[in-house]
Amino acid sequence: MIYAFKIGFLDVRWIDILDILLVSVLLYQVYKLLKGSVAVRVLIGFLVLYLVYLVVRAAQMELLAGILGQFMGVGVLAAIIIFSQEIRKFLLILGKTTFRQNDLLQSIMIWKKREAKESFNITPIIEAAKSLSSTNTGALIVFSKNSELKFYVDSGDFMDAAISKRLLISIFNKYSPLHDGAVIINQGKVRAARCILPVSERDIPAQFGMRHRAALGMSEATDTLTLIISEESGQMSIARNGAIDNNLSIPEIRKRINIYFQEKEPQPEIEDSETLEVAS
Secondary structure (H helix, E strand, O other): OOEEEEEOOEEEEHHHHHHHHHHHHHHHHHHHHHOOOOHHHHHHHHHHHHHHHHHHHHOOOHHHHHHHHHHHHOHHHHHHHHOHHHHHHHHHHHHHHOOOHHHHHHHHOOOOOOOOOOOOOOHHHHHHHHHHHHOOOOEEEEEEOOOOOHHHHOOOEEEEEEOOHHHHHHHHOOOOOOOOOEEEEEOOEEEEEEEOOOOOOOOOOOOOOHHHHHHHHHHHHOOEEEEEEOOOOOOEEEEEOOEEEEEEOHHHHHHHHHHHHHOOOOOOOOOOOEEEOOOO
């Protein structure tokens, strides 16, 4: 048997190093798939519960260890049921990308530094929002800075297009086949249109429609900022972290989007706007 090196009494083989690298790549792919979705919180909950189980067992607390042990015994089956959608998408992505050279190299070289994300000009978005609001054209625009939101991008029509005022106005035109749903913007591009967002189950005021409920649900499930333009009144709102700020002006919309991407300060309280904190 050929050993790579020895740590005390532990002999490390080359096959052990390869094993660790492959597990690291697998965990990295799972992290990329779940990043930005509510599934990450569920996964963290599972890990915390498992750590508690290990501590309880080490402390020889037999009753609690037995209860948690029974739960851990069906943990794999429970994980398959809970993460069935994520597992299916992971296998589909794996089948499409594993054997392409560029994707394979990017998956293995996880230590490679990511290139700095280029800042993009939000003026076309602001101009489009102003035009849509003036004509009472409903719109739903999701901004994501940390995740590609693959789950939600796959639910719509993939575009990967440069952002422009004309493009956004044409998408949300009521005669356009793409207007029914949300536009997702990530890394300075329109990733997809006609995307389906999760709908919040919380009680919201009657003046808010399905766009606001979908935007609120998206803000609860992911770390995103969503711009809503009401079809009834033309008012513009922002959904973020489970709250909706209603009736915002164009300068406030620009300010909120810039703060979200720059992360220089928390979202400020706006005196001139009506801030709606939806209670559960």
